[in-house]
Amino acid sequence: MxxxxxxxxxxxxxxxxxxxxxxxxxxxxxxxxxxxxxxxxxxxxxxxxxxxxxxxxxxxxxxxxxxxxxxxxxxxxxxxxxxxxxxxxxxxxxxxxxxxxxxxxxxxxxxxxxxPARAKEAAQREVVALRERVGTIEIQGAEPGAALSIDGRSRGEYPPLAPLRVAGGRHVVRVYKEGFEPFEAGVTVAGGQTARVAAPLRPLIVAGRLRVTERSGWALDVVVDGNTVGTTPWEGPIAVGEHTVMLRSAQRFGTPPAPVSIRRAQTTSLSLAAEPLDAAIRVTPSPADASVAIDGIFVGRGTWEGRLRPGAHRIELVADGYFGAERQVALDRGGWALVAVALARDPGAPRWRDPPRFTLELGGALALSPTLGGDIAERCGARCSQGLAAGGYGVFHGGYEVDLGTRFGFGLAAGHVRLGQSTRGRSAEIRAVGIAAPNVGEADESIQLRGVLAGAWAGLGFGGRYPVRLRLGAGAVIGSVADARTGTFTTSRGERYGVGPAVQVPSAAWFYLDPEVRVGVRLGERVELSAGVDVLVLVGGAARWDAGQAINAAGDGYGQFDAEALTSPVLFAVLPGIGARYHF
The missing domain is CATH 1.25.40 (Serine Threonine Protein Phosphatase 5, Tetratricopeptide repeat)
Known part of the structure; x- marks a missing residue:
């Protein structure tokens, strides 16, 4: 059961x-x-x-x-x-x-x-299961006798006599001793594990003094910022700033929380009148480090428990990175209320933004283009066949990224691009020297575009576990366009002869634009793998065949091919690929 x-x-x-x-x-x-x-x-x-x-x-x-x-x-x-x-x-x-x-x-x-036996068995199973979900906090280096609290709940003095058990998750640890600056730190604890917190206390140097009395002369515990510091009348050093003070006793007498401001090297007196506090409340916020205010008075961060007057009270909670919340609670005389409030996360808050970081990314892609264009493509007639231009693309991106709600990055890029295309059976002519009529025939060609690119980029990133990135790169490509020609032609006397291979490798330069979109998956804190697609646009590098190269025209002697554009002045290629990214 x-x-x-x-x-x-x-x-x-x-x-x-x-x-x-x-x-x-x-x-x-x-x-x-x-x-x-x-x-x-x-x-x-x-x-x-x-x-x-x-x-x-x-x-x-x-x-x-x-x-x-x-x-x-x-x-x-x-x-x-x-x-x-x-x-x-x-x-x-x-x-x-x-x-x-x-x-x-x-x-x-x-x-x-x-x-009962069955209830005992059920409880034993719960103990076993809960011990796997509950961890411990080990506080180290504090002053002997210092007061310990976790999430506003008193846990005795340092050193503790038993393990400080907490539910797995985020917690706020406080350590206090008179004459020292209070220590406060957040810690994340995993179920079944121990988290260690070093809590050395620094002597209180910049301080004022606080004197607290109870108007009727009763001896009550003095609680400052959730820590019991003594009994009334009490006086001691307190850090400069705003604090919350209340009196309490085991007989339900005490005072509601009262604010006090401490100034350097000055003594502040606070006289409080104890009264029956016949109602109790416990406020448990999520996240555990949320600030809690009761009736407009700040009482601490994290869980707060204490006695109040019966009646209506206003509970306010705020935390960095979350929307604030307010609750109204009515306390009955002799009653005890538990107010658990989970604050809604504010996705636009700076808390959730990633810190600025450097990024390194290596990518590789298949390069595909319908044609390299130029005169070669334009003169490929009905009997001519031309394959898809294909090749490869490799690029390295280095940059810097900041989180402005949307991650914005910029940096430099360097890489290499290659595209090749073959043409078969293109009509071509060789103009033999001293002969009016050209030698007519068909040529086969293999054109290879190669280049090294260097430029800059800027981009945006969205998402967490599966980020989406948009990036635009621009710069220059310096390279060449190689054309290797072979073919069969007919002389002026009707003799057939073969040509080639005739090869030219004119240099070329382009301005490039590289818009891309990528979808990734994070592997741990620093590594990301991604897949995406770029569209590489090359502008300006229309390489041409040099008509001055002599070609053996068999019985007609020597001739030349006409000057022709090997590529179009504007090229584009689609680049589907993958990448790996590291940031630090």
């Missing part, structure tokens, strides 16, 4: 409230009820039963926060295994996994004789 099922049937299996069979409170528990037989014990049991039933109603409605508050209140009044089971289940649903694990272990430890 699942744990949720046990949570819902706990009322049926639990001992009847007020019956003689009800087990006594856990020995030594700070929440134990008064001794049996007293009026206080009977009243506590009755209120505990009522809160337990309200918790069950909220549990069935899946109102986890409200149900947890009722079950914990029932446990404080009169601990039972059924209230403990339900509270642990609610904590798990609220993703407070470390506290859920603690409570399941308490359940197995404190109720060994009264816990």
């Amino acid at each position: 699942s744990l949720r099922a046990w949570a819902l049937v706990a009322a049926a299996l639990a001992p009847r409230w007020g019956s003689a069979a009800e087990p006594p409170p856990v020995a030594g528990s700070p929440t134990a009820a008064p001794p049996p037989g007293t009026d206080g014990a009977a009243a506590a049991k009755a209120e505990a039963a009522a809160r337990f039933q309200r918790g069950l109603e909220l549990l069935r409605e899946r109102a986890w926060s409200g149900a947890l508050a009722e079950f914990l209140a029932s446990r404080r009044l009169y601990p039972t295994w059924s209230a403990t089971t339900n509270a642990a289940y609610c904590l798990k649903q609220l993703e407070q996994l470390d506290e859920a694990l603690d409570l399941f272990e308490i359940l197995l430890r404190d109720f060994p004789d009264t816990l």
Whole structure:
């Protein structure tokens, strides 16, 4: 049977409230009820039963926060295994996994004789599963006796006497000791792993002093920025700046949070009047480092728990990279509320932008073009055949990229391009020296365009795990166009003869444009593989056949081919390819 099922049937299996069979409170528990037989014990049991039933109603409605508050209140009044089971289940649903694990272990430890066998087995399975999702934080290098807190929850003093367990995820660690600057750091913990935090405290040099008194002279704990620093009347050094102070005691007396401003080398006095604070609240934000304000007063970052006056209160939460949120909560006298707020991520916030970085990218592609153009292509008639121009393209991009909401990059490019095209059976003429009529025939040609390119580029990037990149490159290509000709011709006397190969390699230069689009996949933090397509446009390098080259015309002596454009002045090629990218 699942744990949720046990949570819902706990009322049926639990001992009847007020019956003689009800087990006594856990020995030594700070929440134990008064001794049996007293009026206080009977009243506590009755209120505990009522809160337990309200918790069950909220549990069935899946109102986890409200149900947890009722079950914990029932446990404080009169601990039972059924209230403990339900509270642990609610904590798990609220993703407070470390506290859920603690409570399941308490359940197995404190109720060994009264816990039904099937409920015990279910709880044991939960302990095993939660231990894989809960990690620990090891704080190192702090001052002995320093107060420790994680996500606003006090964890004792340094060095801790037990492992500091937390749910896997992001947490805020605070370390405080009088006379030192407070330490605060965020840490990410993986389930089943230990994260270490070095927390050396620096002596407080730039400071003022704070004097706190309670107007009626009561001795209450003084809490500054979530850390208990002493009892009233209290005076001590405090870092310059804004702070939050409140008084509290174990008897529900205290003060709501109060702001105070500390100035350098000055003593600030704060006199507070304690009052009954008959309501309690716990605020659990996500992300864990969100700032929490209650009724307009900043009370800290991360989880905050404390006592307030009954009535309406305004909870405000803000965090870098998230949209702020506000909640209104009404606290009943004697009540306890849990306010869990998950802030919505602001995708346009600077927090989510990648830091500036250098990029290196190597790409290779197949180069395809319908034709290289020029006079060769234009004079390829009905009996002539011409293949697709094909070749290869390799390029290296180096650049710098910044994140402006959309990633913008720019840099330099260097590479090599090659395109070749063959023509068969093209009508051609050789003009023999001293003979009026040309030698007519057919020529086969192989044209090879080769060049080295160098230029600059700029581009935009979108997306996370599968980025899309748009880039435009421009620059120059320096190279050549080689033409190797063979063929069969007829002399003026009707004799057939063969020619070639006749080869020319005129140099050429082009201006190039290279728009491209790529889709990639990230492999880790720094490496990306991609596939995409470029359109390479070459402008200006119309290489020509040199008519001055002598060709053996058999019986007619020597002749020349006419001067011809080997390529068009504007060429383009489609370049489908792949690439690898590294940034640092």
